[in-house]
Structures are given as structure tokens and as C-alpha cells.
Amino acid sequence: MPKTQNHIHTQRISLDQDFEVLYEKACEAGIETAFSRAKQTPVPCPFGSAGVCCRHCLEGPCRIGLNGKGPQEGICGANGDTIVARNLLTMMIEGAAGHAEHGRETALALLEASEGNSDYQIKGVEKLYQVAAGLGIETSGKAVEDIGKQVALKALEDFQKQTGVMNWLALHAQQQSIHKWNELGITPVNIHLEISKAVTRTTMGCDADPINLLLGCLTMGLVDGFGGLHLSSDLQDILFGVPKLVKSNFRLGVIKKEMVNIAVHGHxxxxxxxxxxxxxxxxxxxxxxxxxxxxxxxxxxxxxxxxMRHGIPAASSFSSQELVIVTGMLEAMIVDVQCIMPGIQKVAECYHTEVITTLPYVKIAGSTHVDFHTDKADKAAQDIVRKAIANFPKRDHQKINSFTGTVEAYAGFSNEQIIEALSALNREDPLKPLLDAIASGAIRGVAAIVGCTNVREFQDWGNVTVAKELLKNNVLVVATGCSAHSLAKHNLMNMQGLEYCGESLRGVLKAVGQAAGLESLPPTLHMGSCVDNSRPADLLTAVANRLGVEVKDLPAVGSCPETHSPKALVIGTYFLANGVDVHVGVNPQVSGSQFVTDVLCNGVKDDGLNLEKLFGGKLIYEKDPVKAAAILLRRIEEKRLALGLSS
Ligand code: XCC
Ligand code: SF4
Structure with missing residues (x-):
């Protein structure tokens, strides 16, 4: 397969045959999708790809000539290093703002639920107590709603406070890390303040020091990690309950011909x-x-x-979202925010599918809009479901493509669930079986495969290949986001996939799984959505604390083989700030500055900023998933050696 990859890439769009079928069907019917649009612009703009195009003021746009040819400064005198670093920061801001809004909406929802004027109730009471205790909120003798309100107010404080450290950072970060971030002056104070400051520093005539701009990227990483990911996951667990082991299905066979099919899409x-x-x-x-x-x-x-919470089956990851409509069996696609291709509306117009937007700030021209508020959530959901039902008789039976194949997958691996499974082996010290397996080398290390699928990449190929390479070499793999979707579809979240694991890893998965009443743990553990990247982060922190080391010392890596989203870049930056190596398989658009590339990927010798030296990890940009996995394995072994673990 690897040898023919390029050939496949130009001929095909996905490792998932069903989407191949639908893509052909769409092409034949003259329906445009992201895949066909990508093929119409096969080469992305070389200046944008290198990160050297600046549109920050009306004197521009300016662009730096590539390979030293042509102008090397913009009109204002900004050089390539500044422009590349500034553009990178702009992407970080976009990613962090999205996750922060997610967190803020969830915090407001918790506040309203606690005050009793909402259609939601607190379902994760145990998690509420745990988070409250971590925040130093007195809980004894208080009603659940009262505690919920205090927690929500603490969360909202993270968008307002003008001094000190974000509450959610103090709640989840290791002391040593906070100390390091303080020394570098990158610790965020409040989420909105940092986003606003970062936007300011990227504007024309402000920050023109590439090192300082890159430090700004790290601040955005921390804003995202604590104010976006952790805050959202914690509050969602409080509102909706902590995920538990579930079994569900993936691939297009989950869309049922005889049913009213509703897709939920967004975040x-x-x-x-x-x-x-x-x-x-x-x-x-x-x-x-x-x-x-x-x-x-x-x-x-x-x-x-x-x-994660209800075992609802999954139809598609990001890149093939439009093709789900091409099945001809979708009555409604209901969307909220982020990663929603505007293209879905035009595709929906070729079918009976109704695209329904729900947020006042995320609308798509031509789509139905139903305003969604927490105090009228039940009413809105009823309206929306009834619209879908009303569309069922409008199906055009000539246009239906139904698929029968589904792939079973386990999900719901919150840390609470993982600890529960492990505690079947050791009640007093549940982490011990995991630590023993890492120490003995039965598990070489831990990898989180995260991020997206990308229309310009051969769907699922990078995610699946990196995972298989790591599993083969006895690395414990957890996954989130659309990457998890790729892995699930290709049997890496059911027992069939155990054959891809190295023998010693398989032994550990079986031992833990059997103690917990399963045949085995699946080869890779689904930990949730993108904001749930907080979960692997918490797992690493727990392991590091238990060992008395820092997260940066652990044989742990992150990999983002097929991303498309600035959100994935900023999540990666959060992990980098914690000293975890992060692989990205898609061009991060910094090649226009050797300096920025060196800081992120290679280490700068005599300068003030060397990611690896300062934090302990670095960015690894490698398109080839097999090579990428080899680099990650090498890094895992280096960290094992430094920790004095068996080789
Ligand atoms: Fe979006 Fe989260 Fe990426 Fe999927 S994985 S394409 S960001 S939906 Ni986060
Ligand atoms: Fe050009 Fe400077 Fe304006 Fe950017 S900020 S467009 S480099 S003049």
C-alpha cells in the first residue's frame, strides 16, 4: 500500500469504499463537493502555503518572495520571519477562540441550569463535586445547584479576571509547568484578555519580534488547553455526565433506509x-x-x-460530510458551530435534505434557521425533529444509495472509565498496572492520535497508518476527534483490530479488558471530541504526578496526521507547552521562515527560543505516516532512556 499511495491519492479520495461510491455518484450527477473542488485547484497558493502572505493592512497585501528571490520585506518593513510568525499566531487565535466560545457557552448553560431557568439539569453530580473541590469551593451542606452555580461562576471568572492565573489552569496544570510559564511570561490571565491582546499584537504596526510572536502562540496554546479544552470537557461532564464504555457503529451503514435519519454536526x-x-x-x-x-x-x-455519552452511531468525519447527504436518505443535517462546510447547503438542494443552522452567529445562506437557546432547548429540538419527520415523505427513491456495512466500535474512554477498568486489577492503586506495563516495556509509551480528516489528504490513510505503526510497536494509542473516527472505521476500536497490536501490548489490553469483564480492551481507546483532548492531557498529568516527574519526561507523543483545522494547531501547541512531541502530517504553513521552522522543529542554537530545550518537546512535520511513526517511536525511546526505563 505505501508504494502506491501517491497513485491512490490522485485517483481516490478515501480509504473508506462507501465514500468512494458516493463521490463517484456525486461526480456523475454533477454535484460539487469539497473533494471535486480540491481537484480543481490541485496546487495551493505557494505564498500562502509558506505563510508569507500578509493581509494585515490596506497597504498590502504584501508577500515575501520565496527562496530569497523578490522582496524580502512588506511595505511596512515586516520581514518574512515576522509575517510567518504573525500568521501562525492568527491561526492559533482562531483555534483558541472557537474552543473558548465552546467553553463559555457551556459555562453559561451550567449557570442557567443551576439557577433553574433552563431546559438542562446537572447529571454529572460526582464530577461536579470533584471539580468544585479542585477549585477550592466549599461543598459540604450545599445543594447541588448551589455548587453548580459556584463552579459556573468560577468558569466565567476565567473570561474576566484581570490578575492572577486562570482558575482552570491552576486546576489542571502541574506546578513545575506553571513555574516555567510564569518565568517566560506566557501564563494567560483570562481567556478574552489574551485573545484580544493576541489579536492586537498581530495587527499592523504592533509586535514585530518573531520570538515574541511565537511566545504569543504558546500563550494561545495555554488559553486553548485550559480555557477551551479542559473547561469545556469538565463542564460538559457536569451537565451531561461522564462518558462510560459504550459500543456503537461506524460507516455509512448506520444510515437506515426505513428510518427518519437526522445527522447532528458541529461541536x-x-x-x-x-x-x-x-x-x-x-x-x-x-x-x-x-x-x-x-x-x-x-x-x-x-x-x-x-x-461517548449515548452510543449514537457515527456517519462521517469532517472531509466527507457533504457526501452523507448524497446517500439520499438524510432528512435533516443539524449544525451548530465549527467545521461545517458551507458546501453542504448546495448538496442538500439536490436532495430532500434540510440543513438546519441553530446559532445566531453561524448561519448558511439558503439553510433553515431555528434559533437555539438553553431556556427553550426542548421546544427548538422538537421543532427541528418535526421538520426532519416532515421531510421523510419527500425522499426521491431514485436517488437513494443505501449501504449495509457497519463497523462495531467501543468508545466512552473517559479517564474515569479507564481508571475504573484498571482498578479491576488493582483497587488501591489503579494507575499501577499501567505504570508497571510502561516500566517493564510491555507498553513502550502512549500516543494520542488527534485532529481531523482533510479533503486534500487521502481520507483515513494517515490516521490509520500512524496508528497501526505505533500499535505494532507496542505503543498504547488513544484517539479523539475525526482521527478517532478514522480509526474506528478501520477496525481499530474493536477486537478484530487486536491483530495489529504487538504481542506485549495485546497482552496488557487483554489483561485489563478481561478484569473489567470484556474480551479485551480495544486496540485504540476513543476518548472523545476535540475539546476532550483534555482527557489524554489529564491522563498524562496523573501518570506524571504519580511518578513524581513532569509530563515532558513521559514517553508520550501526540500525532495529528490529517488535520485541516487551526484548532488542531493550537491544541498541538498546548501539548508542546507541556513538553509533549507533536507530529503534524499536513503543512503547518511556516516554511517561508527558516527561523520559525527552526524554533518549532529543529531547535535554534544561540537564540532565546528553543522549544525542545525550554519545554522538552518539539513539532515534527512529516507527511509520510510511516516515517512519522518511526520518528515518534524514536522520541518515545529517547524519553524512556532518560527516565531510566528498560530498553
Ligand atoms: Fe473539526 Fe472536531 Fe478537526 Fe473534526 S477533528 S475536523 S476540528 S470536528 Ni477536531
Ligand atoms: Fe504589508 Fe505590513 Fe500591511 Fe502586512 S502589515 S500588508 S506586510 S504593509
Missing amino acids: VPLLSEKIVEWSRKLSGEAKAVGAAGINVVGICCSGNEVL
Whole structure:
């Protein structure tokens, strides 16, 4: 397979045959999708790709000539290093802002639920107590709602406070790390302040020191990690409950011909939770129009959220989202925020599918809009589900493509679930079996495969290949986001995939799984959505604390083989700030500055900023997933050696 990869890449779009079929069908019908649009612009703009195009003021746009040829400064005198670093920071801001908004909306939802004027209740009481205790909130003798309100106010404080350290950073970070970040002056104070400051520093005539701009990127990484990921996951667990082991299905066979099919797409689970609830309650109405019931399927991280908590099956990751409509069996695609291709509307117009947007600041021209508020969530969800039901009789049966194949997958691996599974082996010290396995070398290290699928990449190939290479070499693999979707589809989250694991890893997975009442743990553990990258981070922190070392010392790596999103870049930066090596398989658009490339990837010798020296990890940009896995394995072995673990 690797030898023919390039050939496949130009001929095909996905490792998933079903999407190949739908892509051909779309092409034949003259329906444009992201895949066909990508083929129309086969070569991305070389200046943008190198990060040297600046549009920060009306004197420009300016661009730096590539390979030293042509102008080397913009009109204002900004050089290539500054422009590249500034553009990188702009991407970080976009990513962090998205996750921070996610966190803020969830915090408001918790506040409203606590005050009793909302359609939501607190379901994760145990998590609430745990988070409250971590924040130093007195809980004894207080009502759950009262504690919920205090926690929500603490979260909102992270968007307002003008001095000190973000509450959620203090809650989750290691002391040594905070100390390091303080010394570098990169510790965020509050989320909005840092985002606003970062936007300011990227504007024309402000920060023109590439080192300082890169430090600004790290601050955004911390804002994202603590104010976006951890804050969102914690509060979602409080509102909706902590995920537990679930079994579900992937691939297009999850769309059922006889059912009213509703796809939930986007990120914040406030909406999708209610859609799941009302789809169950209104199934009688679906029967009245001749359907067998209502079937909710997931796309992107909304899909991951309802998979983790309700076992809702998953239909598609990011890059193939439009093709789900081409099945001709989708009555509605309900979206909230992030990663929603505007292209879905045009595709939907070729079918009976209704695209329904739900947030006042995320609309798509031509789509239906139903405003979604937490105090009227039930009403909105009912309206939306009823719209889907009403569309069922409008199907064009000539245009239907149904698929029968599904792949079983386990998910729901919150840290709480992992600890519970491990504690079947050791009640007093649940982490010990994991630590022993790492120490003995039965598990060489831990890798988180995260991020997206990307229309310009051969879908699933990078994610699956990196995972298989690491599994073969006895690395414990966890996954989130659309990467998890790739792995699940290709049997890496069911027992069939155990054959890809090295013998000693397989032994550990079986021992833990059997103690917990399963045949084995699956080869890779689904830890949730992209904001749930907080979960592997927490797992690493727990392991490091238990060993009395720093996260940077652990044989742990992150890999983002097929990303498309600035969110993935900023998540990666959060892990870099914690000293974890991060692989990215897609051009991070910094090659226009040798300096920036060196700081991120190679280490700068005599300068003030050397990521690896300062934090302990670096960015690894490698397109070839097999080579990337080899580099990650090398890094794992280096860290094992430094820790004095068996070779
Ligand atoms: Fe978006 Fe989260 Fe990427 Fe998937 S993985 S394409 S960001 S949905 Ni986060
Ligand atoms: Fe050109 Fe400077 Fe304006 Fe950027 S900020 S567009 S480099 S003049």
C-alpha cells in the first residue's frame, strides 16, 4: 500500500469504499463537493502555503518572495520571519477562540441550569463535586445547584479576571509547568484578555519580534488547553455526565433506509443532546409518516459527543460530510458551530435534505434557521425533529444509495472509565498496572492520535497508518476527534483490530479488558471530541504526578496526521507547552521562515527560543505516516532512556 499511495491519492479520495461510491455518484450527477473542488485547484497558493502572505493592512497585501528571490520585506518593513510568525499566531487565535466560545457557552448553560431557568439539569453530580473541590469551593451542606452555580461562576471568572492565573489552569496544570510559564511570561490571565491582546499584537504596526510572536502562540496554546479544552470537557461532564464504555457503529451503514435519519454536526453538545432526547420521544410521529422510527447519526465532534455519552452511531468525519447527504436518505443535517462546510447547503438542494443552522452567529445562506437557546432547548429540538419527520415523505427513491456495512466500535474512554477498568486489577492503586506495563516495556509509551480528516489528504490513510505503526510497536494509542473516527472505521476500536497490536501490548489490553469483564480492551481507546483532548492531557498529568516527574519526561507523543483545522494547531501547541512531541502530517504553513521552522522543529542554537530545550518537546512535520511513526517511536525511546526505563 505505501508504494502506491501517491497513485491512490490522485485517483481516490478515501480509504473508506462507501465514500468512494458516493463521490463517484456525486461526480456523475454533477454535484460539487469539497473533494471535486480540491481537484480543481490541485496546487495551493505557494505564498500562502509558506505563510508569507500578509493581509494585515490596506497597504498590502504584501508577500515575501520565496527562496530569497523578490522582496524580502512588506511595505511596512515586516520581514518574512515576522509575517510567518504573525500568521501562525492568527491561526492559533482562531483555534483558541472557537474552543473558548465552546467553553463559555457551556459555562453559561451550567449557570442557567443551576439557577433553574433552563431546559438542562446537572447529571454529572460526582464530577461536579470533584471539580468544585479542585477549585477550592466549599461543598459540604450545599445543594447541588448551589455548587453548580459556584463552579459556573468560577468558569466565567476565567473570561474576566484581570490578575492572577486562570482558575482552570491552576486546576489542571502541574506546578513545575506553571513555574516555567510564569518565568517566560506566557501564563494567560483570562481567556478574552489574551485573545484580544493576541489579536492586537498581530495587527499592523504592533509586535514585530518573531520570538515574541511565537511566545504569543504558546500563550494561545495555554488559553486553548485550559480555557477551551479542559473547561469545556469538565463542564460538559457536569451537565451531561461522564462518558462510560459504550459500543456503537461506524460507516455509512448506520444510515437506515426505513428510518427518519437526522445527522447532528458541529461541536457543542447542548444541541445534540436535546436532539437525541427528542428523537426518542417523537418516534411515534415518525411512524405516522411511514418510517420505522428516528435514527440520529453523528458527524464530526457533535457525533463524538453523543457517541461517548449515548452510543449514537457515527456517519462521517469532517472531509466527507457533504457526501452523507448524497446517500439520499438524510432528512435533516443539524449544525451548530465549527467545521461545517458551507458546501453542504448546495448538496442538500439536490436532495430532500434540510440543513438546519441553530446559532445566531453561524448561519448558511439558503439553510433553515431555528434559533437555539438553553431556556427553550426542548421546544427548538422538537421543532427541528418535526421538520426532519416532515421531510421523510419527500425522499426521491431514485436517488437513494443505501449501504449495509457497519463497523462495531467501543468508545466512552473517559479517564474515569479507564481508571475504573484498571482498578479491576488493582483497587488501591489503579494507575499501577499501567505504570508497571510502561516500566517493564510491555507498553513502550502512549500516543494520542488527534485532529481531523482533510479533503486534500487521502481520507483515513494517515490516521490509520500512524496508528497501526505505533500499535505494532507496542505503543498504547488513544484517539479523539475525526482521527478517532478514522480509526474506528478501520477496525481499530474493536477486537478484530487486536491483530495489529504487538504481542506485549495485546497482552496488557487483554489483561485489563478481561478484569473489567470484556474480551479485551480495544486496540485504540476513543476518548472523545476535540475539546476532550483534555482527557489524554489529564491522563498524562496523573501518570506524571504519580511518578513524581513532569509530563515532558513521559514517553508520550501526540500525532495529528490529517488535520485541516487551526484548532488542531493550537491544541498541538498546548501539548508542546507541556513538553509533549507533536507530529503534524499536513503543512503547518511556516516554511517561508527558516527561523520559525527552526524554533518549532529543529531547535535554534544561540537564540532565546528553543522549544525542545525550554519545554522538552518539539513539532515534527512529516507527511509520510510511516516515517512519522518511526520518528515518534524514536522520541518515545529517547524519553524512556532518560527516565531510566528498560530498553
Ligand atoms: Fe473539526 Fe472536531 Fe478537526 Fe473534526 S477533528 S475536523 S476540528 S470536528 Ni477536531
Ligand atoms: Fe504589508 Fe505590513 Fe500591511 Fe502586512 S502589515 S500588508 S506586510 S504593509
